[in-house]
Amino acid sequence: MSEHPVKLGGIHHAAYRCKDAKETVEWYGRVLGMGYTTAFAEDHVPSTGEYDPYMHVFLDAGNGNVLAFFELPNQKDMGRDENTPAWVQHLAFKVPDEEALLAAKAHVESEGIEVLGPTHHGIFKSIYFFDPNGHRVELAADIGTDEQYAELARVAPLMLEEWSQTKKAPRHADWLHEIAREEHAAKG
The missing domain is CATH 3.10.180.10 (2,3-Dihydroxybiphenyl 1,2-Dioxygenase, domain 1)
Incomplete structure (x- = not known):
């Protein structure tokens, strides 16, 4: 090649x-x-x-x-793509860990900015808020294991192929959602 x-x-x-x-x-x-x-x-x-x-x-x-x-x-005044939901287009920045994510959330909220999250995505957790221009900003902390990232890399081509044929969410990585559900249930 x-x-x-x-x-x-x-x-x-x-x-x-x-x-x-x-x-x-x-x-x-x-x-x-x-x-x-x-x-x-x-x-x-x-x-x-x-x-x-x-x-x-x-x-x-x-x-x-x-x-x-x-x-x-x-x-003309700035607008946004009205045919795309506001949650889709965003700027995502990495923070070192979950502790830093929570500290960032407290800081952003102290600036008077409404923050959504943390949201658990299985292999990372995120918070979301908007800048003064209306751009959605995400801060994300990776929490996954090497094995989880390797499994996601393995199933990525399978998921893309299934999606391209069905336009329905493939179930190859359902375990990500289970991790988030288990943590949420443990926190009660």
């Missing part, structure tokens, strides 16, 4: 739209501790040449990951 011609080295940055660049930079710094690293501001879009002034800000999300936002003052 030949080597693939595209050589990826990770995600350079993921970019989203924001309502106000300054507010967004301050919010991500205060709520999630992200450092503000870089900004580009232009009146013309470099790739197309069209006139569309923008501010493009970059935030350090840790481990070489960068989250970026565009403020576009001459465009």
Whole structure:
């Protein structure tokens, strides 16, 4: 088998739209501790040449990951894809463990932000909340074992194939839900 011609080295940055660049930079710094690293501001879009002034800000999300936002003052007000549920499109960030997840929840709530969770996903737990732009943010702590991750990797192709044929949830990883149910029952 030949080597693939595209050589990826990770995600350079993921970019989203924001309502106000300054507010967004301050919010991500205060709520999630992200450092503000870089900004580009232009009146013309470099790739197309069209006139569309923008501010493009970059935030350090840790481990070489960068989250970026565009403020576009001459465009229509920001919206969201009304045909996609609000829970689908989100930014998910990793935290070291469940203790850090609970500490993060307390901090985010202390900022006056409503938080959903923790939600148990079998191999990780998450909390959810919204940024000032309406983007859903998730913080996730991995809690699975090496064996569980290996089993998920093993059944992934089977699940995808079954899904593509039936458009119904395959049952190959039902054990994930059982783990969450057992923990919930134990907490009573």
